[in-house]
Amino acid sequence: MTDTALDMSVETGAASYGAASVKDYVALLKPRVMSLVVFSGLAGLIVAPGHLHPVLAAVAILCIAIGAGAAGAINMWYDRDIDAIMARTQKRPLPQGRMDPDEALAFGVFLSVASVVLMGLAVNWVAAALLGLANAFYVFVYTMWLKRRTPQNIVIGGAAGAFPPMIGWAAVTGDVSLASIILFALIFFWTPPHFWALAIFRKVDYSAAGVPMLPVVAGEAETKRQMLWYTLALFPIGVAPYFVGVGGPVYLAGSIILGGLFVLSAIRVLRSEDHKPAKQMFTYSILYLFLMFALLIGERLAA
Template sequence: MSLVEKNAMEDAGLRLSEATAADFFALLKPRVMSLVVFTAFVGLIAAPVHIHPFLAVIAVLAIAIGAGASGALNMWYDADVDAVMTRTVSRPIPAGRIKPSEALVFGLILSAFAVMMLGVLVNWLAAALLAFTIFFYAVIYTMWLKRWTPQNIVIGGAAGAFPPVIGWAAATGSVSLESLLLFLIIFLWTPPHFWALALFKKDEYGRAGIPMMPNVAGIASTKRQIFAYTLIIFPVGVLPALLGYVSFGYGIVAAGLGAAFVWYGWSVLKMPEGDRKMKPAKALFGYSLLYLFAIFTAYLADVVVGRALALPGA
């Protein structure tokens, strides 16, 4: 297209998109997607049935696309918030590389594609759960809870906790107590993870008008609640072993990871309120990412090793 034609289109209000493939990939929130895919994969493998490898790949791919679609819809709606926060200002929409309308259409198309692919090729229960998860994250959390209540992360955390349940449903066509325990681990992990971030990003959330817990209830209350959640997640992380879903080898690992989580929570609780560097909060935020990855890795390893040892002649 010539420069004259391009200028004519821009004058008519039809500005061409300058977005690259990398920009659209960034809309998918790939780092968040990686955790979603991993926890969904653990749920799928932990299910006590054999699923054909092709269907397993399709299920994980559909869940990944659905998670990416949620991220794109979140970035579309939250572009105004992202523009005033240093950690998000370089995202494609506030940076001007992608138009909001492009992100909206992109997210809607991916959402429909992911749900239909999972439903047609795997099963409709898993597809329905994926559709509900996308709706919950994009509408209930992003459009309502995030800007309305300091409990936004607590309630909205359900969206990020569904992937192992979806993975389990993809394999079995059902939901079980074991899959709901995996859901509960992520659900209880979410508040201390995000509130630690909110502590050292308090001023930015304030400028954006987001009612995060430190901005509404204060730093002292947030620190107490973070510590309380670490105390709760400690026994919940061990519970699958106590109920016999996995071995006590997993239980020992989970107990160690949970104890470290409590220690980091205690460090945050004892952090001086006037501490501007907030190193304990930053350390807890970093450790929380390690905790979720490690506990699901331990769960996956325990399931795989347990099945290998149960094979005849093994």
């Protein structure tokens, strides 16, 4: 390459794609989201009746993590235009121009297919099918279809994030049962108040990017009402694992307290004029889900 060629590549920006580091590829997998996905998948795997060899259990969790990360990478590839507009996402590798979009897509597709195939070969094909379905749902239904079209995007799209405990359960039992559907429902009903709390204090961002989140389309008052309804619906679902034998008395007591606090935080958000309670509710929602699954895991391991 001559100096002239090098200068031209600087002008066109083509050389900037070479700037992607290993850290950028890790960022493409959304590691923070992955941690909650792994934890809920682990919970499903631990509370499921039956036995799975520890090596296969570790491979199942790895597949869930890689599969979720891969779906996140494809999401970042598709959303790179709006990610460049939103303050929360504009530091990502693709909007920053550090990575070739085609490379990001190939990375996501390869890991997604690899995680499903490995899950099928190593664990079982029911878990693999659920993992593939979750990935496809996240990419095609949520990212490509719903996200930019309807304020119900995260309600329906939230199903994708609800699959991990069901996948963990299926890894052990090879089937889908009422208990695993309840664990699915727990995350499904948790997702709207979690994301709408975020959307309330990031409304300007979403509005600028043209993403029709509920606070942007229907206003904050309506969003806050919907958040309260979802936390109320979540309360009995949170308690339900006790009644199907997945959780014990400690879980029952914990789920009542945690669910009650979630409802109270939604009431606080509804009554407030500023965004501080919404920020606090967003933080609490993460803690809520983490503690609910921690209680399930802890009680099962202690038994």
